[in-house]
Amino acid sequence: MQESDQCPKYSSLVGHLMSVFEEFMLILNLYSVKTSSGVFADSVTSVSVWERNSVSLNSDLTEINDDVIQWRFGDKNTVIAEINKQFDRITVYDDVLDGRFRDRLKLDKQTGSLTITNTGTEHAGVYKLQIKSEIKPFILAVYGGLESVSVKKGDSVSINSDLTEMKDDDVIQWRIKNNLIAEINKRLKGITVYDDVLDGRFRDRLKLDDQTGSLTITNTIFRDTDNYEQEINYKRMIFSVNVYDDNLVMEGDSVTLDSDTEMMDGVRILWLFGPETTLITGINKRPKGITVYDDVLDGRFRDRLKLDNQTGSLTITNTTTEHTGDYKLLINSAIKRFSLTVFTRLPVPIISNSSYCSSSSCSLVCSSVVNVSDVTLSWYKGMSVLSSISVCDLSISLSLPLEVEYQDKNTYSCVLNNPISNQTTHLDIHTLCHTCADSVHCCGPIEAVIRLVLSALVGVATVIILVYDIRSRRAERDQAHIHTSGT
Template sequence: MKSVSVKEGDSVTLNSDLTEIHDYLIQWSFWVENTLIAEINVTADRFSVFDDVLDGRFRDRLKLDNQTGSLTITNFTNEHSGLYTVETKNMNISFFLAVYDEISVKKGDSVTLNSDLTEIDYDLILWTYMNEIAVIAGIYSSDSMTVYDDVLDGRFRDRLKLDNQTGSLTITDITTEHTGDYLLLIIGANQSLKVFSVSVYDSVHCCGSTEAVIRLVLSALVGVATVILLVYDIRSRRAE
C-alpha cells in the first residue's frame, strides 16, 4: 500500500516497481466499481488504456509506460482521487491518491473545507483530523449527520459546522492547535478522497514551505487505510 498526494491539475505517475515487463498480463484498476482502466497483454503485444470508462472521467489523461508498465495520470482532479491497484500474476500493489489543498487562515477566523459537491446523493461522508486520526464529522444517511466536537479533549468543541446540503465542513474561531491535515472521504454516488492542509497564523506572515506541507500530507495519508476500514465497519453495522 502506497499513499500519494497530488496538487490539482498536476500529473502523477504510479510506479509498477518493474524495471521491465515479464508478465503476460498487467492490469490497472480504479476503486469505483473496480473499473479496469489500463492493461498490458504481453502475448498479444497490446498496450491499452480505457479512458472512456466511468463517463469519460479519464479521457486523454492516461499514459502507459511500455517498458515498466507504470501508469501516469495527467491533469489530476478530485474525481480521480481514490484507490488504484496494479496486478500481475506475481504482485499486487495498491495506491491511495488524494488531491490536496493548502489553506492558510488567520487565528480567530473561520475556514470552510469544501467538498466540491453541489448536493448529497446519498453519499457517506467522513471528515477525519489526520494528525491524530480522529473522526470529527460524518453524514451517514439522509437523517444522520453528526459532528464529534468532543474528541481530542474537546479541541473542536462548538467550532464545527457541517453543511447538510454539500457535506462541506466549517471550522469557526480557529486556533493554532487546529493546524494540520483534514481528510475528506466520500463513498456513494460520488466517490473521492481529498486532503486539506490547514495552517493557522496569528500575524500577516505565515506558513511553511510547500515541501514541508507535502511531507505532512504524505504522513497523514498513512492513516487512510484505517479510515477506510472504519467506513466499511460502519456500513456493515448499518446493514445489520
C-alpha cells in the first residue's frame, strides 16, 4: 500500500487491503504482457493507492544506462512519458488520453521511476516500463475512497457503483475478504451470483443491476456487516455496510436487544454503550461468569440490566431517556449494532367546548401542555387526519380547534403523539357536543348579544310602523272633517 500513512481514517483497513491484492496474481494469465520478442514478462508488480494520493512505480534501477526508456499505459500502449539520455531530455505527454495525466507525472532522471500525483480512478490500469526490448509491467489499482452505508436489520440496502451505464467490455466484480460474491461480465453477457461462498449467507439475497452494476442485499442480517469491494477495470471502491437493529420504547418500559445467537463454550460476549463504547456488561462462557458494570456512566444502568445466559441478549428495565443511544454487541471478534430511542410519556390531551356555538354546529378545542420536543397534536375523523400542529420547542401549550355539525355521525378524536404509536390517545367527543335546546342558555354571550340587538331593532321598527300608521289615520280623519265643514 502506498502512502497509507496519509489516510489515517483507513489505517484499520490496511491489513485487509494487502490481502486483497494477492488475488491480482490469480488473474495475471488474463493480463500477461508480451515483450517484443514474444516472451511473457517474468513478473508483474501490483501497486495500489487511495484516490488523490501519490504513487510511485519503481523501475528498480540505480542508474539509467540505455539511451531511451518509455512509460506506456493502457490497452493501446499509449506513451505517456520518456527519458532520452542521448539528448538529455525528459518528456511528459500531457495531452494524450484526454489529458488525464496533465500535471500529474514526474520522472526520476536517475532511475527512470514514474510518480503519479493526485491520482484518480481513471489512472488505474496496466503500466509498462520499456527499456529496449525489455518490458516491466505494473498493475495499478486506485481506490475511490471508503463509503459507509447503514441499514436497519431486515431492510434492503443498495451499494451504488456510480455508473449510469456499463460499457460493452466492462467487468464488475463484488468481493468480501477476497471472496467473489457477484459479478457482471458484459463481454460474455453474463450475471453470476455466488450463493455458496461464505457459508451460503447470501443465498437468494443478492441482486445485481445489469445497467449500473450496483449490488442490492435484501432481508439484511447482522452477518452482512462487512467491507464490500467493487472492482471495475482495476478501479476499486470499498463500501462499509453496517446492519443495525432499531428499537423504540416508551419511558418506564423494558426493551430487549436480541443478540440473534446461541452461546457456545468459549464464547465471550461484551455489551458497550455510547460514542465512547463504555463497557456495561458481559458474559464469558469459559469461566461461566456474568459481569454487570453498575457504576459506569453515573450509574444510569444500575439494577436495570439483565443478560440472557443462553443467548447473550440484553434487557434494559425501567428505561429512561438517558438510555437512548447506540449499543454494540461484541461476540468474540464479531460486532452487532443496536440503536435505542427512549421517548418520554405524553399527557392525555384535553377536549373542551369553545366559547362560541351555533344552532347547527359545535366548536371544540383540543389542548395539551407538553415538556418534550417533536410532538404533534392532531384531530382525526375516523382514521383520517383533519388538521395537525407540530412543535419542536420544549414546554409549550398546544391547542387546535374543530367545528363539528350536530348531525354529523362520524367518530372524531384528538391525538397527541411522537414516534411511539401507543402514545396516541383517542377520545370520543360526542359526549361534549349537544344540540342547544335553549339558545339563551346554551349559546355563548356574543351570539346572545347579537340576538338581543336584533330583537331590539325589530321592536323599534314595529313601534315606528305603528306610530306612522296612527298618524296616517289621524291625518286622514282630520282631512275628512275639514272637507265636511266646508260643505
